[in-house]
Amino acid sequence: MKLSSKARYGLKAMCYLANNYEIGTKSLPTMAADLDISEKYLEQLLGVLRKSTLVDATRGASGGYVLAKNPYDISIGEILRVLEDGLVIVDCLQGGCSNQCNCSTYDVWKKLYKEINSFLDTMSLGSIVEK
Amino acid sequence: MKLSSKARYGLKAMCYLANNYEIGTKSLPTMAADLDISEKYLEQLLGVLRKSTLVDATRGASGGYVLAKNPYDISIGEILRVLEDGLVIVDCLQGGCSNQCNCSTYDVWKKLYKEINSFLDTMSLGSIVEK
DNA sequence: AATAAAGCCTAGTAAATTAGTAGGAGATTG
DNA sequence: CAATCTCCTACTAATTTACTAGGCTTTATT
Numbered sequence: 001m002k003l004s005s006k007a008r009y010g011l012k013a014m015c016y017l018a019n020n021y022e023i024g025t026k027s028l029p030t031m032a033a034d035l036d037i038s039e040k041y042l043e044q045l046l047g048v049l050r051k052s053t054l055v056d057a058t059r060g061a062s063g064g065y066v067l068a069k070n071p072y073d074i075s076i077g078e079i080l081r082v083l084e085d086g087l088v089i090v091d092c093l094q095g096g097c098s099n100q101c102n103c104s105t106y107d108v109w110k111k112l113y114k115e116i117n118s119f120l121d122t123m124s125l126g127s128i129v130e131k
Numbered sequence: 132m133k134l135s136s137k138a139r140y141g142l143k144a145m146c147y148l149a150n151n152y153e154i155g156t157k158s159l160p161t162m163a164a165d166l167d168i169s170e171k172y173l174e175q176l177l178g179v180l181r182k183s184t185l186v187d188a189t190r191g192a193s194g195g196y197v198l199a200k201n202p203y204d205i206s207i208g209e210i211l212r213v214l215e216d217g218l219v220i221v222d223c224l225q226g227g228c229s230n231q232c233n234c235s236t237y238d239v240w241k242k243l244y245k246e247i248n249s250f251l252d253t254m255s256l257g258s259i260v261e262k
Numbered sequence: 263a264a265t266a267a268a269g270c271c272t273a274g275t276a277a278a279t280t281a282g283t284a285g286g287a288g289a290t291t292g
Numbered sequence: 293c294a295a296t297c298t299c300c301t302a303c304t305a306a307t308t309t310a311c312t313a314g315g316c317t318t319t320a321t322t
Contacts, residue, residue, distance in 0.1 A: 001135070001216070002219075002220060002221065002222075003221050003240070004132070004279095004280070005280080005281065005282095006280080006281080008221060011236045012234055027296085027297065028297075029297085038282065038283080040282070040284075041283085043298080043299085046298090047299070050298095050299095057297095057299085058289095058290085058298080059288080059298045060289045061289090061292075061295065063289080063291090063297050063298060076239060085132070087132060088133075089132060089133060090133065090134050091133075105139065105142045105146060105259075108142065108207060108254065108259060109134070111254075112247070112250065112251065115246065115247070116243070116246070116247060123239065123242075128235045128236075128239060129235050131235075135308095135309070137309085137310080159268075159269070160268080169311070174269080174270085175311090178270070181270095188270090189269080189318095189319085190270075190318045191267075191317090191319020192268055192319055193268070193320060194318085194319070194320090195269085
């Protein structure tokens, strides 16, 4: 039940982009330096976030990354589901589980899954970086 | 953010013991066979649960395991914290984090941690196995 | 008292996952 | 056209997880 560093760094990167939303795009080298993450690793995370249309990227010289929408329109749940394999806590929640019927644990995992997701969906990226 | 099989099997074992609470102790070989888990692996999980005083064990021939308290007095949170390393979702929640102050992600993890724990503490083992 | 049936303990190993590296190809700007 | 950037994919190292193994201790039964 530990969060992956993908999720930890990924959310940090999103916070960073939220703080720079008004300013404009930030290049990978800049971000990596500011966040103190290896360029190559951060690049992968941003790639995932871009493919999920949470960030936009512009290529070429003076290119970089920006949030694709207003930080207040992005929920933390959205972000983490992208970075953390859908936030599925046990495989049988998505794959279908043979034990599903004869054990009461399945219901626990299902409820916990729902709880986590709905909780994280109530928080927006905007709200957590303001202050 | 996947649950370990330790937690999955461990909770199953606890449900099993809850169902047999009135009946009495169940031996490891019996449990392992019924739950379809290797004896040796299950033994380790039960060892952990015993050390946390969630189950009682009696040694020697015709010995075995029972819940240490009424299933309604054991919360799922209690059980999972024992099996899942305190349910700490990121290390900095317990170790102290250098980034704690300059990033807003720490608060997210903290709130999520609290949410998960308080949710799981509202469910008792008794309530999930009844019916 | 002997034996068998249990739990206890700890070390070790194999498999899987995660974290991080590397390098080159394609775009864009000045 | 050169510099600066993103994009893509394969690979490797490190860590964690899941599981196995074996010997010791305790207790009930005969």
